[in-house]
Amino acid sequence: MRKVFVAGNWKMNLDSAGSRALANGLCQKLADRDLSGTIDMAVCPPFVYLPIVAEALQSGPIALGAQDVYFEPDGAFTGEISVNMLRDVGCRYVIVGHSERRHVLGETDEQINRKLRAVLAGGLKPILCIGELLGEREDGRTEAVIERHLRKGLADVAPAEMERVTVAYEPVWAIGTGRTASPEQAQEAHRFARGILQEMFGPATAQRIRIQYGGSVKPANAAELIRQPDVDGALVGGASLKVNDFWGILDAAAQAG
Numbered sequence: 001m002r003k004v005f006v007a008g009n010w011k012m013n014l015d016s017a018g019s020r021a022l023a024n025g026l027c028q029k030l031a032d033r034d035l036s037g038t039i040d041m042a043v044c045p046p047f048v049y050l051p052i053v054a055e056a057l058q059s060g061p062i063a064l065g066a067q068d069v070y071f072e073p074d075g076a077f078t079g080e081i082s083v084n085m086l087r088d089v090g091c092r093y094v095i096v097g098h099s100e101r102r103h104v105l106g107e108t109d110e111q112i113n114r115k116l117r118a119v120l121a122g123g124l125k126p127i128l129c130i131g132e133l134l135g136e137r138e139d140g141r142t143e144a145v146i147e148r149h150l151r152k153g154l155a156d157v158a159p160a161e162m163e164r165v166t167v168a169y170e171p172v173w174a175i176g177t178g179r180t181a182s183p184e185q186a187q188e189a190h191r192f193a194r195g196i197l198q199e200m201f202g203p204a205t206a207q208r209i210r211i212q213y214g215g216s217v218k219p220a221n222a223a224e225l226i227r228q229p230d231v232d233g234a235l236v237g238g239a240s241l242k243v244n245d246f247w248g249i250l251d252a253a254a255q256a257g
Helices: 016-032 047-057 083-088 099-103 109-121 134-138 142-153 159-164 183-201 203-208 219-226 243-256
Strands: 004-009 039-044 062-066 091-096 125-130 166-169 210-213 233-236
Touching: 004 091, 004 166, 004 210, 004 243, 016 039, 016 047, 016 062, 016 243, 039 091, 039 243, 047 062, 083 091, 083 109, 091 109, 109 125, 109 142, 125 142, 134 142, 142 183, 159 183, 159 203, 166 183, 183 203, 183 210, 183 219, 219 233, 219 243, 233 243
Parallel strands: 004 039, 004 233, 039 062, 062 091, 091 125, 125 166, 166 210, 210 233
Antiparallel strands: none
């Protein structure tokens, strides 16, 4: 049985008390039923709550992740956060290239690539987000967007480094909209992405890379999505903000993986 990977992206939500309560609630669930033998788990709170959540998680099975990073190691970059800072507060994962950073905040493929390579150089594990807008899907450009995001986002990354990279396919039209790609649509996109990864890094490496699905994942649809042969987990947004909802997804992933 493959070991899938589920990560919660809390985005710009909760406060310090809510972040601590959510982390504690998940830990309590895992104390009653440890899923770490079947799935890998992470949560990605806002920067300011990373130490609070790290303390709540302690040395348990849920890893700490960050929602973004800057590619320079230090210097006069007011407001930015470096890989070294994230590692210092206990992060193991870093999301790069999330659609909201691409399409709301204007990040380019080149910037995302620099961030991803900085994460790898700093010893952490990047989660590279890829995926198309609704108009791009309607115009039949889904595969072209996936290929561009992968080739540019992973430029100059060595095959050996890909052991630490997770790819998250998130169709932008399905994020926070209540619309979800059907299991067949998700599998089609994931299969295509894996084919590009095979061209870039070889078949053995491509098979080992975990490709998460992100886009309105809920307890009710998680199992069916993760049962698809090329869907290796989920990057969860809104449903990761409530203990029971996120636990339902973790439980479904553990059974479907």
